[in-house]
Amino acid sequence: xxxxxxxxxxxxxxxxxxxxxxxxxxxxxxxxxxxxxxxxxxxxxxxxxxxxxxxxxxxxxxxxxxxxxxxxxxxxxxxxxxxxxxxxxxxxxxxxxxxxxxxxxxxxxxxxxxxxxxxxxxxxxxxxxxxxxxxxxxxxxxxxxxxxxxxxxxxxxxxxxxxxxxxxxxxxxxxxxxxxxxxxxxxxxxxxxxxxxxxxxxxxxxxxxxxxxxxxxxxxxxxxxxxxxxxxxxxxxxxxxxxxxxxxxxxxxxxxxxxxxxxxxxxxxxxxxxxxxxxxxxxxxxxxxxxxxxxxxxxxxxxxxxxxxxxxxxxxxxxxxxxxxxxxxxxxxxxxxxxxxxxxxxxxxxxxxxxxxxxxxxxxxxxxxxxxxxxxxxxxxxxx
Numbered sequence: 001x002x003x004x005x006x007x008x009x010x011x012x013x014x015x016x017x018x019x020x021x022x023x024x025x026x027x028x029x030x031x032x033x034x035x036x037x038x039x040x041x042x043x044x045x046x047x048x049x050x051x052x053x054x055x056x057x058x059x060x061x062x063x064x065x066x067x068x069x070x071x072x073x074x075x076x077x078x079x080x081x082x083x084x085x086x087x088x089x090x091x092x093x094x095x096x097x098x099x100x101x102x103x104x105x106x107x108x109x110x111x112x113x114x115x116x117x118x119x120x121x122x123x124x125x126x127x128x129x130x131x132x133x134x135x136x137x138x139x140x141x142x143x144x145x146x147x148x149x150x151x152x153x154x155x156x157x158x159x160x161x162x163x164x165x166x167x168x169x170x171x172x173x174x175x176x177x178x179x180x181x182x183x184x185x186x187x188x189x190x191x192x193x194x195x196x197x198x199x200x201x202x203x204x205x206x207x208x209x210x211x212x213x214x215x216x217x218x219x220x221x222x223x224x225x226x227x228x229x230x231x232x233x234x235x236x237x238x239x240x241x242x243x244x245x246x247x248x249x250x251x252x253x254x255x256x257x258x259x260x261x262x263x264x265x266x267x268x269x270x271x272x273x274x275x276x277x278x279x280x281x282x283x284x285x286x287x288x289x290x291x292x293x294x295x296x297x298x299x300x301x302x303x304x305x306x307x308x309x310x311x312x313x314x315x316x317x318x319x320x321x322x323x324x325x326x327x328x329x330x331x332x333x334x335x336x337x338x339x340x341x342x343x344x345x346x347x348x349x350x351x352x353x354x355x356x357x358x359x360x361x362x363x364x365x366x367x368x369x370x371x372x373x374x375x376x377x378x379x380x381x382x383x384x
Contacts, residue, residue: 042112043115045145052210053099053218054115061121063172066096068218069109069116070130073298075100078128079355080217086359092366098218102205103139106131106272107157111149114155120287124363127280129295133269136307137171138161138178142185150182160268164308208301221348222341235342243343246303247335249327265316269309275320299334299354300344323361331357 043054057064080096087094101112109131110307137156138146150158162175207226213219222228235243263269273295280293295314297307307326314322328335334357339350346354 041044044144044148047148048205049208049210049213049220050101052213053097054112056214056218057097057099057121058117058119058305061119062123063095064097064121065094065123065130066126067124068096068098068128068130069113070100070128070298071104071132072100072102072345073107073132073136074098074128074130074299075102075218076220076222076341077298077351077354078118078270078358079219079351081219082352082355083359086356087363090363092363096217097226099214100130100218101230104132105135105158105161106269107131107154107161108149110157110272110276110279111151111154113279117279117283117291117300120335122287124283124287124288124291126291126292128296129276129293130298131273131276131295131310132305133161133167133263133273133309134167134177136165136175138175138182140177146182147185150186152183152187155179155186157268157272164263164267164269182368183321215363220322221351222345223348228341231342232347235340236337239343240337243301243337244338246301246343247302247328250301250326263312265312266340267309270313270316270318271288271316273313274309277319294318294321294323294362295319297326297359299325299328299331299346299350301328301335304327304344321365323358323365325357 040104043051044174045051045055047054066080066083068074068080075098078098078100080098083096084094094306099112101108101115104112109129113127113129138274140146159176159181162172162179165172167175207228208220212224222231277293277295280291283289283291295310297310300307305326310319310322311324325331325334331354333339333351334346334354339346339353341347341350
């Protein structure tokens with residue numbers, strides 16, 4: 001009786017509109033659930049240099065002992081060939097791969113870390129992580145590169161990072177909007193399967209050669225990009241004074257970014273860092289090989305990046321090892337203008353020197369680890 005009255009009193013177009021809304025909501029929900037429950041087993045081929053790196057690594061995953069994972073400061077700052085040669089000179093045979101990803105923040109880094117570990121590389125022993133916490137802006141939110149990693153969980157993590165950041169309200173609103181667009185495209189599958197008609201060579205970033213990228217084991221210098229000369233000119237003419245001023249402030253311990261963020265222990269940034277460390281430590285259960293996470297801060301100014309979250313995570317014992325190169329008083333040459341492509345990135349010469357310093361730190365770490373194992377072993381105890 002009530003249904004009959006309802007049909008009589010409400011116009012048919014309104015009823016049809018109501019049913020259409022229900023249908024659209026059901027369709028959107030179904031599309032999203034399909035993308036979550038049944039994700040593509042392989043990384044799409046139209047992620048440009050990410051696809052190139054991942055495809056190569058997947059084929060040769062058992063050849064590598066070391067992976068470097070992080071944003072452009074890793075991508076264009078760590079040279080595997082130099083790292084391996086320096087380690088060999090120090091008596092340790094190593095083969096490394098640079099899995100740096102342009103503009104990857106800590107949430108995106110963790111997303112690809114899971115993809116890499118899921119391959120179960122048989123000889124992987126160390127994962128070096130450069131985790132960018134205070135970056136969440138998507139310059140191209142509808143690009144496949146940004147759409148692909150915006151799962152519900154990773155999008156929520158990014159929203160939490162935005163809330164915790166010291167960015168302005170305008171920047172936060174822009175960040176929420178861009179990440180929402182990327183999530184919506186991922187949820188609906190828009191652009192996610194566009195690799196069916198896009199070729200890998202068509203989406204490589206301008207100026208990057210896939211062949212040279214693989215020859216360099218994932219490293220690509222800022223000097224080799226097509227716009228490198230123009231970028232250098234802009235840095236010297238427009239940004240040099242600002243860089244030198246920030247360098248002076250960093251050396252003196254004076255920061256310009258609102259005293260820098262002091263992330264609380266329950267912050268999302270620190271939780272993600274803890275989760276990354278745990279994820280790598282837990283790899284031993286599946287691969288039967290112990291993999292050690294080693295976090296590092298590249299040679300960037302503290303006035304430019306907020307590294308307080310990773311520093312606090314280390315001090316609290318949530319991450320066991322941290323190599324910090326954000327010390328211009330200690331690593332002076334790495335901050336000299338002729339070693340920089342711009343304020344944030346090293347040029348090829350700077351990357352070579354940084355990589356050698358990095359390998360030196362790692363060699364010291366291995367020696368200390370071996371000494372600790374020796375002093376803790378039953379044999380050494382009985383001998384003493």
